[in-house]
Amino acid sequence: MGCIQSAPVAKPGGVSAAAEKAVKETKSTSHQAAPQAQGRDDAEKTPFDYIEELTIHKPVDAHDIVDENSARDEIITIRRYAKQYLEGMSALEESSDDTGDGVFKESHRGALYDKQDFTKYKKESYPKSDEVKAFIYDAIRPNALFENDEEAELVELIDLFKPVSKKKGQTVIKQGEKGDTFYVVQSGSLSIQVQSGKGKDTRVMNCGQYSKGAAFGELALIFDSPRAATITATSTCQLWCLERQAYRLRIGQLRYKEREDKLNFIRGCNLRGRNFCGIFDASQIEDLSCVVKTDKYKQGSVLMREGEVSDTLYIIRSGTVERFKRSHDGKIGSLNEGQTFGTNALLRVMPSPETYIASTDVVVYYLTHHDFETMCGTMQDVLDGRSISRSVMRTSSSKHTYKTSMTMDQRYTNVTIADLTFFNVLGRGAFGKVILVQAKKNKKVFALKAQSKHHILKKGQTEHVLNEYRIMKKLDHPNLLNIHCALQDDRYLFFLLDLHPGGELMTYLLKRKRFDEPITQFYAASVLVAFEELHMRMIAYRDLKPENVVLDKNGFGVLVDFGLAKEIDEGHTYTFCGTPDYLAPEIIRGTGHDWAVDYWGLGVFLFELTNGCAPFYATNQSRRTRKILKGYEFVDVPPHFSRGLKDLIAQLLENNPAKRLGRTQFGIQDIKKHSFFEGFDWKGLLEHKMIPPIKPSVPDDIKTLGKPHLNEDIFAPTPQIPEAHWWPNLETVEEEPDC
Structure with a gap:
């Protein structure tokens, strides 16, 4: 990750704007083959400055060019500085820490892990005027990291920003150093410089500048990584900064409280005269709380009109809503906090029997017919007691039998x-x-x-x-x-x-560049049945990647490395963890996650096996993370992917974890029944009666596997590993709380 998560802020009136302006201005009578410095040291000038000087007062039709040599000189100059600018931007991207992981890089992609215990965190606010708060809000609102945050959450986060002043020449960020701070520029300007090469080949590129309203370094709020550039104040600057620990602890607190408040509120509501807890089981209420959305209405707003076709149930969170009906010539009653309307929409999409108008400012939770059926099945089945919840599916899955490799x-x-x-x-x-x-x-x-x-x-x-x-x-x-x-x-x-002894699946992917879909199908199915067992036990794996699937001697896939696995009963956990290419959006944002992150990982896994690289692959952490937050719909899908594979990946890489395939009503069975796995022999896979598509080369004498240790102390590298006074009781290992 680097400090450049937002593109450098271009100066007002860029090249194209200046060129359009020049058409209307007086014709230039002089031509210079090279720009002359005007008030700024050449060392401080960027390629943009040079190009601007070459074009700012020049007509776009180039009628000021008097001869061929002048034309050639100007074209050469523009090309030289344009190339310098592009090289600088390229260096800016490439200088960022790149743990991920190019397409066929023969190295392990390390997993990240950063546990945050927000239960003891006390918010520390820094005073600022309403004008400054609004300024910071406008600066961070468009950022991908914050775009899903509610306005109230952003207001809370803005309280955490603290002021920082920098004098001209002072460094804010240094290339190569790890950082944990996000900045907003209130006043002043800062240069962006990238160093590339080593020794006598070292060069420093000026890549632009930041000025008022710019925001940079937001991915430092997510994880440690060397900064991609050096940011230096070119004038006295006033900045506002937000640190990673404060951000992640506070956003965790806010999301946890929001979830608990919503759950407790819904549990106390009534639907068709019955309490929610009398209609839905605990897992269904948990699922519904994940998909209900919040909306606000001003006094006098119409929420729903009589005769208007509606597919939405409304739950009043606060305020009062008045009911009107034409046949009764006006108001027939009112609804208050905890009451619902639009109930029939859960049975079927139909016209509203009444008009509902906010008599005060109103906050509502709302739930669409489609989202309800995705999570719980049909409303009629729920009312009749025929709906199958996740808890029932889990109990059913636990009864499956298979021939194990060992009891x-x-x-x-x-x-x-x-x-x-x-x-x-x-x-x-x-x-x-x-x-x-x-x-x-x-x-x-x-x-x-x-x-x-x-x-x-x-x-x-x-x-x-x-x-x-x-x-x-x-x-x-x-x-x-x-x-x-x-x-x-x-x-x-x-x-x-x-x-x-078959080795990592990644080894075979590196050799073959990519797998045909039958191979992808087999090893994705192997992962899926492993997930089925883990999720039945309420364990989220959280680190799927080809490196963590090894082959047995016959070629069957086995999931290994449970260092990031976590037992998650009902609810969410907030630890930041995973391998960068496979991080789910909810982990990046720190908004809480459960085993749905494994289904996101499965989508990335399917894509990587069949394509040779991950769908959000980028040359640095910054770009990769932006692509994940932007969403799968912006990923270029290879043309050789089958329709079934494309559809399955799209449903797994759903940004909303509550709607992600596998997290919905029928759980993992929805994935197993997808057309991509049509005809697959699940029983044969579990009983090892299938023929794997990859046959590992295993030595006849298994004891020759691996690399000889050449008579070294097989445990201790040099210097000798010291003793440690840590003797855990391995018979009574218990898990510590994980927020």
Whole structure:
């Protein structure tokens, strides 16, 4: 991510505007092949300045050009500075941290994790006039990060902006340094400079400037990443800044309170003479609270007219609404907070029997017929008790049977490090290594994940690591990595895992560039049945990507790495986590999420496997994040995608998580029944009776898998890993609260 999330603010009267103006002005009688500095040092001037000087007083028909040489000189000059400007903007993009991940980059895309506990946060406001508040509001309102925020939320966030003054020459942001601050320019101007190259090839490009009303650095509110440019005050500047921690904690508080208030209010409302809780179960009320929208009406406004076809139920949040009916020659009653009208619209779209007018200022929740049926089925089925809720679907899913790769009592638990023979290193990670080991007694081979306690403590990841273990202990599924036990000594925490020697799915994608749809279908189905098991247990995975799907010896896909997995009962969690290419909009915005983020991830996964790169791929974090927030409808879909694949991806990459396929009434079954999976043998997949489309090359002697450790201490790199005074009780690992 870099500091340039908004395009540099061009000076008023850009090249085209100046050219149009020049047509009306006096004809120029002089021609200069190169611009002359007028009041500014050449070192401070941008390519825009030069181009402006070349054109500001020149006629657009170029009748001032007197000969061929003059024409050539001017064209060369304009081209030179135009090229310089474009190179500068290109450097601006490329200089941003690029963890994602070019199309066939042979490196792991690291996941991000930033837990925020907003329960103890106390808002700190900074005084500002109403005029300044309005100024900041206008500056941030168009920004993609804030465009879904309610006006009241923006007002709350504006309170958090604090003033910063900079003198001419002072640096606000330095290229390459990590930042956590978003800025709005109230007065003054700032230059944008990008350094590219190294050593004697280093060059600094002037890429434009920021002036009054500009906003920059908003993606620093989302995650750490080196700044893309250096921003320096070119005059005395007054700025307003918002810091990441304050933003994420406050927006989390606001969204949590909004959700709880809405849930509690809806629970107390009546529909057709019955309390909501008597009609809907807890999961249905939760779902409805996610799709009802808020609207405001001024006193005297007509909410609905008699005879007008309506598909909407209204719930009065505050205020009073009067009812009128022609046959009664006027007012027939009034409705107050908690009461509803338009109830029949949930049964079928029909004309309104009455007119409803706000007798005071009114706030309403409203729910459309389509959204209701998407979440709960038909209203008649709900009233008759025939509706199937998510809680019922979850209970039904838990009853499915399949042939597992191992049962709970087959786990190899009664083992010590001394009972294992060590062979090659299978991989290296942030905290240690994965080693191929063999049990001395039964000769079974395993993968042993050795994680340095010292590094875990140093990075503050104790909860993170233990949460992974706690979740894995609960799982037993052929498409999920199984853990046998956890061991420890004074330096390492060990996980003894099933060995899947086929390698990462990403390795095969890199070799083939992209998969044909049958291959995509098979491995997406493998992920889907893994999600089915996780979501039945109310666990959100939160880190789907081809790197986290490994193949067993026969080519079946297995989901691994549960470091970001999280148990989410009813409600939302607010931790910022995931891999940049796969981040769902609700995670980026910090507005709360549940397992619906996994269905977003599945949409990205389908696209990446079939295309070779992710749908929101960009050369830097800034552009990638803007594309995600903008939405999938703006993504160029490859022409070789089938109609079924395109439709499935579009429904999974729905920006509103409540309406995302898989999060709706029938849950994951809606995805499994989609036309893209038509005819797929789900039972055969679970029982491993299918022939996988990829056959891994596995050595006959499995003990030769991996890379020899060449007689080094297989655990400790150099220098020796120090001891750590951390001995967690692995039998009683419990999850800490996650906001």
